Amino acid sequence: MTKMAASMVEHGEDAFRKLFKFYKRRNPPPDLRDVIDFSKIVKHEKVFPTELNPAAVSDAEARRTGLRPIRDWTAFGLHGYPGFIFISNPFLPGSQQHWVRQCLKTYPQKPNVCNLDIHMAPTETQDIWGRSADALRKTGSRVREPKTLLEKLRWVTLGYHYNWDTKTYSADHYTLFPSDLHSISLHVAAACRFPGFNAEAGILNYYRSDSSLGIHVDESELDHTRPLLSFSFGQSAVFLLGGTQREDPPTAMYMHSGDVMVMSGHSRLLYHAVPRVVPAPKGDPLHPSLEEDGLGPGSDQGLAQDHTQGEATLIQPVSEEDWAVCSRYIETSRVNMTIRQVLGSGQAFPAMDMTDKRIDVGHTDGYHDSQDGENVGLKRRRRSDS
Numbered sequence: 001m002t003k004m005a006a007s008m009v010e011h012g013e014d015a016f017r018k019l020f021k022f023y024k025r026r027n028p029p030p031d032l033r034d035v036i037d038f039s040k041i042v043k044h045e046k047v048f049p050t051e052l053n054p055a056a057v058s059d060a061e062a063r064r065t066g067l068r069p070i071r072d073w074t075a076f077g078l079h080g081y082p083g084f085i086f087i088s089n090p091f092l093p094g095s096q097q098h099w100v101r102q103c104l105k106t107y108p109q110k111p112n113v114c115n116l117d118i119h120m121a122p123t124e125t126q127d128i129w130g131r132s133a134d135a136l137r138k139t140g141s142r143v144r145e146p147k148t149l150l151e152k153l154r155w156v157t158l159g160y161h162y163n164w165d166t167k168t169y170s171a172d173h174y175t176l177f178p179s180d181l182h183s184i185s186l187h188v189a190a191a192c193r194f195p196g197f198n199a200e201a202g203i204l205n206y207y208r209s210d211s212s213l214g215i216h217v218d219e220s221e222l223d224h225t226r227p228l229l230s231f232s233f234g235q236s237a238v239f240l241l242g243g244t245q246r247e248d249p250p251t252a253m254y255m256h257s258g259d260v261m262v263m264s265g266h267s268r269l270l271y272h273a274v275p276r277v278v279p280a281p282k283g284d285p286l287h288p289s290l291e292e293d294g295l296g297p298g299s300d301q302g303l304a305q306d307h308t309q310g311e312a313t314l315i316q317p318v319s320e321e322d323w324a325v326c327s328r329y330i331e332t333s334r335v336n337m338t339i340r341q342v343l344g345s346g347q348a349f350p351a352m353d354m355t356d357k358r359i360d361v362g363h364t365d366g367y368h369d370s371q372d373g374e375n376v377g378l379k380r381r382r383r384s385d386s
């Protein structure tokens with residue numbers, strides 16, 4: 001650990017907040033040498049390899065959702081964080097593009113809910129992609145042009161739509177959960193020895209290069225024995241994983257495009273945050289895994305197989321036209337999907353006490369953390385764009 005980071009974590013008093021501020025700082029930029037990079041791990045005192053269950057999903061099933069055979073995945077655990085699993089990019093070459101396109105073009109569509117719905121008429125948020133694509137596709141500097149809707153998108157909710165005000169999910173605000181995302185979540189959870197995972201809610205977070213996500217615990221789901229899954233695409237970010245108390249100093253790690261994180265068991269209810277997006281070098285803005293097309297000659301592991309073998313893959317090829325928009329967007333942005341099972345099997349939402357029912361959509365724009373990652377008195381937070 002560098003001297004700087006060590007001196008910050010010695011003090012118990014809200015060690016998380018201190019490190020959040022440290023990693024969020026713009027000027028001077030923070031020393032990132034203590035941030036664990038699972039893609040470069042040779043040996044690290046905190047990191048150990050983790051065994052997954054290679055038989056949990058057949059190779060063909062994995063491939064249908066764009067995943068490599070489980071035996072080929074590289075997974076890690078972290079000492080002191082039982083139940084935390086980090087999977088280094090388990091995607092087949094060329095399949096991340098499908099998920100990026102879903103996050104930008106498909107999932108923001110109605111009936112899913114997004115931050116733009118709060119202040120805009122339904123007709124205006126009907127076609128976020130269509131209203132943004134042309135402007136994003138244009139080359140050259142667009143710095144001074146008004147932002148497109150896609151660039152203003154901050155979150156989308158799926159399935160049981162998270163209510164940012166009451167911090168609850170409810171039976172009466174549900175729309176069909178996307179089937180491709182349900183399948184990939186089932187497979188990732190099964191590989192981590194959580195068979196039968198039922199993806200019921202998703203929160204997609206869209207980060208610009210200066211965005212951050214405040215310190216919080218995801219505890220609104222009713223069954224905490226089910227894991228929380230997190231998929232990252234586009235620009236890399238620093239992720240902080242803390243303890244059950246704010247005084248517990250967090251561990252910093254990179255999340256690169258394609259990386260998947262599973263928070264389960266003891267780690268299911270730990271404080272965490274994203275203080276910083278770490279943009280790639282200017283000349284090389286896309287993570288190498290996003291440059292692979294998976295369809296070229298010799299890509300026998302890639303998606304080409306699905307088309308030759310006629311399997312009913314859930315991964316749809318992304319047209320050049322669509323990829324021009326997606327790649328332009330993620331050259332400067334990061335998208336993260338967190339997938340949750342809300343109810344245990346056979347569990348139902350508690351009967352609603354009507355006197356307590358808050359119908360208040362006025363503040364569902366989300367909770368912006370203040371500059372230091374605080375959540376304005378709430379355990380669940382929203383992001384801030386500084």
Ligand SMILES: O=C(O)CCC(=O)C(=O)O
Nearest residue numbers: 203205218230274336338
């Ligand atoms: O963007 C991330 O990596 C974390 C997102 C997150 O913690 C959440 O949506 O609850």
Ligand SMILES: [Fe+2]
Nearest residue numbers: 217218272338
């Ligand atoms: Fe979270």
